[in-house]
Amino acid sequence: MPNAIDFYFDFSSPYGYLASTRIEAIAARHGRLVAWRPFLIGALYKQLGYVPLEQPGKRAYLLHDAPRSARAMDVTLRFPPSFPEALIAPARAVYWIADRNPPAAGAFAAAAFRAYWAEGRKLTDPQVVAEIAAQQGFARDDVLAALADPAVKERLKTETDAAIANNVFGSPFIVIDGEPFWGADRLDQVDRWLATGGW
C-alpha cells in the first residue's frame, strides 16, 4: 500500500475548503488514501509573527479571489459574516474520529467544511459539530464529551506543533512522499505528481 497523502488544513481557510472538495478524488485516482490533518493556523501565525489578513490589500484580494476561484471550480463558497474565526471543535473531532474510523474522518471533515463555507452553519458550536459527526454514525453525546476531553484538546495541540515542525506554513498544505505543495492552486501539480512520480 503506498503512503497516504498528508492533507494539512485549517477549517477557517477558504482555500483549504476548495482543496477539500477535490483531494479525495485526486488521491483515489492514483490509489492513494488521504490523511486529513487539521491544525490551528492561528498558532502558526503567532509563531511566524505574521497574519495575512492584517494586510488590507491582501485581505480585500482574498475576499474577492476565493469566491471567484470557487465559481471557477463550480463550488459554492460564501464568507460567513463571522469570518475570520478560530474553528477548533471540528479540528478536534477529526482526530477523535480518525482514531475510531479513519475513512469517516475525511468524510466528516469534508462535510464540516461544506457546512461552514457553503451552508452558513456555526462551526464554532460543538452541537453543530456533533450533528455533522452523527451523520458519520457517531453518537452526539460521545462527540460532545470528546470535544471537552483534555486528551482530545491536547491531541490537536500536538498535531499543530507537529505540522509546524514539518514546515507547514499555510493552508492547504499537501505532502506526497515528502514532497510539499502549498495552496489550492497546486492541485493540478499534485495530480500530475501522483500520476508521474515527479518531474
Add this chain to the structure above:
Amino acid sequence: MPNAIDFYFDFSSPYGYLASTRIEAIAARHGRLVAWRPFLIGALYKQLGYVPLEQPGKRAYLLHDAPRSARAMDVTLRFPPSFPEALIAPARAVYWIADRNPPAAGAFAAAAFRAYWAEGRKLTDPQVVAEIAAQQGFARDDVLAALADPAVKERLKTETDAAIANNVFGSPFIVIDGEPFWGADRLDQVDRWLATGGW
C-alpha cells in the same frame, strides 16, 4: 481597441519570470496588448513590514517550488547565487524603452527576465542591461545615460508608488479591466477571464 492588460512584476521574482514567459501569448490570443509594469517589490515589502523570504519555511519552499513549477511549464529557471537582490536597472530601462517604442518594452523585459533566470547574467550591471536593450535596437550609450538620468530614476519610484496605491501586493500581479489576479498560478484564470469576460 480593448484595454491593455496590466502586468506588474519585479525582475527579482521567480514567479514574475514564469508569468513573463506566457503573458504575451495569452494576451495576444484574445486581442490584447500587455503593459509591462515593473516595480520595486522591496519598497512594497518595506511599506507592508513583511518580507516572505525572511520566513525560513517559506523561503525553503520557494527555492524548491519555483524550479519545480518551471519544469512543469518546460521553462529553464535557476536561482542565481546572488538571489535575492534588487534589480533596479532593468526596471528603469523598461519605462524608458516604453516611452520610445512600446512593443520593444515587453520584448526587452522578457529578454531581461531570461537573461537573469535562465542564462545567469548579472542583471544588476547596467552594461548587461544596455546589451539586452541593444538587441531591441537601442544604442548602448543612450541606455547607459538613461539609467543614470534622475528623471528615469524618479519615474520608477513614481510607478512603484502607483502600483502600491493600486493595491498591488506581490509579483506577478495582473489586472484585466480592473479585475486583479495575483500569482503565476492564476494564468489559467487570466486566460479564461479574457476568453469569457468573467464569471
